[in-house]
Structures are given as structure tokens and as C-alpha cells.
Amino acid sequence: MQYSQSTPIAENPLPVVKVRDQEYLEDAKGKLIPLSQVPDDHRMRDTLVREKIAKVMELQKHLRDFKLEAMADIQAFIQLSAEKYGVSVGGTKGNVTLTTVKGDMRMMRQVSENLAFDEKLLAAKALIDECIIEWSEGSRPEIQTLVQDAFQTDQQGKISTGRVLGLRRLQIADEKWKRAMEAISDSIHVQDTKAYVRFQRRTETGRWETIPLDLAAV
Numbered sequence: 001m002q003y004s005q006s007t008p009i010a011e012n013p014l015p016v017v018k019v020r021d022q023e024y025l026e027d028a029k030g031k032l033i034p035l036s037q038v039p040d041d042h043r044m045r046d047t048l049v050r051e052k053i054a055k056v057m058e059l060q061k062h063l064r065d066f067k068l069e070a071m072a073d074i075q076a077f078i079q080l081s082a083e084k085y086g087v088s089v090g091g092t093k094g095n096v097t098l099t100t101v102k103g104d105m106r107m108m109r110q111v112s113e114n115l116a117f118d119e120k121l122l123a124a125k126a127l128i129d130e131c132i133i134e135w136s137e138g139s140r141p142e143i144q145t146l147v148q149d150a151f152q153t154d155q156q157g158k159i160s161t162g163r164v165l166g167l168r169r170l171q172i173a174d175e176k177w178k179r180a181m182e183a184i185s186d187s188i189h190v191q192d193t194k195a196y197v198r199f200q201r202r203t204e205t206g207r208w209e210t211i212p213l214d215l216a217a218v
Contacts, residue, residue, distance in 0.1 A: 014046055017032060095109060095110045095111060105200070106200050114192045115161045117164070117189075118189060127177070127180035150164050165188075167181065167184065
């Protein structure tokens with residue numbers, strides 16, 4: 001919709017507050033302003049924003065419904081394929097890619113787990129600190145730095161799961177260190193799981209290109 005000074009204001013587009021038969025608009029501070037005192041351009045701006053936001057909310061609902069539909073269809077297809085071999089597939093975990101016969105289009109279900117640590121990580125840290133103290137004279141400085149960096153927190157006070165889990169790749173035979181690594185393993189739990197569905201098509205150069213569903217990318 002295009003607006004001009006002659007554009008009439010639609011009926012009831014504004015969140016009008018009625019008090020004793022008087023109409024008001026509420027401003028950002030919660031103050032009630034008589035509707036008659038709100039300039040036409042302010043009212044038209046308000047109407048424009050609310051109109052577009054309403055359409056965006058409807059688009060968001062369609063996208064959410066479509067995602068659920070796509071996820072359900074992918075899972076149904078996986079189950080149908082599994083039944084061919086007489087097995088049943090439960091749950092929706094695991095990444096899967098479905099590609100067209102021509103190989104020019106595909107859709108992918110990707111499941112991402114957000115890992116976190118519980119209180120057992122404190123025991124692991126205490127054991128590691130003891131190891132560092134005991135090795136202080138003979139340990140390599142880079143290992144000490146690696147350990148210290150692993151337990152650094154970010155601005156939100158969170159520890160990087162990747163850096164902590166990376167400590168388990170160090171080949172250290174010390175029994176106390178092994179107990180610390182066991183404590184780290186026991187402290188891991190899945191905090192939440194997020195599922196994504198992506199759609200891609202091949203370009204003329206043969207490269208896979210994701211079809212954007214983001215307003216900023218279209």
C-alpha cells in the first residue's frame with residue numbers, strides 16, 4: 001500500500017483505547033494521547049507498520065507450518081524406506097539428505113544438539129588442577145595453556161564445550177588425568193535439540209545453492 005497526504009486512514013487499524021467514550025492512543029511511555037491530537041502522518045505510519053507486521057506474522061505461521069510438514073514427510077519417507085528391510089525407525093534424530101533422480105535438487109534434515117555440563121565438571125576441573133600442580137616442573141607449557149584456555153568463560157559466563165571436550169584427545173597416561181576425562185564424559189548432557197530443514201538446488205556451475213527463506217537474503 002502506498003500512502004500520500006490524501007490517503008484515507010483505514011477504519012479501526014490502530015490500537016485505540018476508549019475511556020468514557022473518548023478515544024486515545026498509548027505512546028511508548030504508557031501515556032494516553034487523545035486520538036484527535038495524533039497527527040495524520042503519525043497515524044498513517046502506525047497503520048503502515050502494523051499492516052506489514054500482521055503480514056509478516058502470517059508468513060511466519062506459514063513457514064512454521066511448512067517446516068513441520070516437511071519434517072513429517074521426511075520422517076515418513078525414512079520409515080517407508082526402512083520398512084522395505086523389515087525394520088522400524090523411531091525418533092527424528094540424525095541427519096539425512098534426500099536428492100532428486102537428476103541430482104539437481106535436494107532437501108536436508110539436520111539435527112543439532114546443544115551440549116552442556118553439569119556439576120561433575122567441577123570435579124574434573126579440580127582433578128586437572130591437581131595434575132597441573134604435580135606436573136608444574138616437568139609438564140609442557142603448551143599443555144598447561146591448553147587446559148587453562150579450555151575452562152575460560154565467554155561474556156555470558158559459559159564454558160566452550162568444544163574446548164573442554166578437546167582435552168579428551170590429549171594422550172596422557174596419568175591415572176588422575178584419566179579420572180578427570182571420565183568426569184568430563186559423565187558431566188555432558190544434551191540441553192536441547194534443534195532440527196533444521198534446508199532446500200538446495202544446483203547452479204549452472206554445478207555448485208549447491210541453498211534456497212533462502214530469509215527476507216534479508218531474497
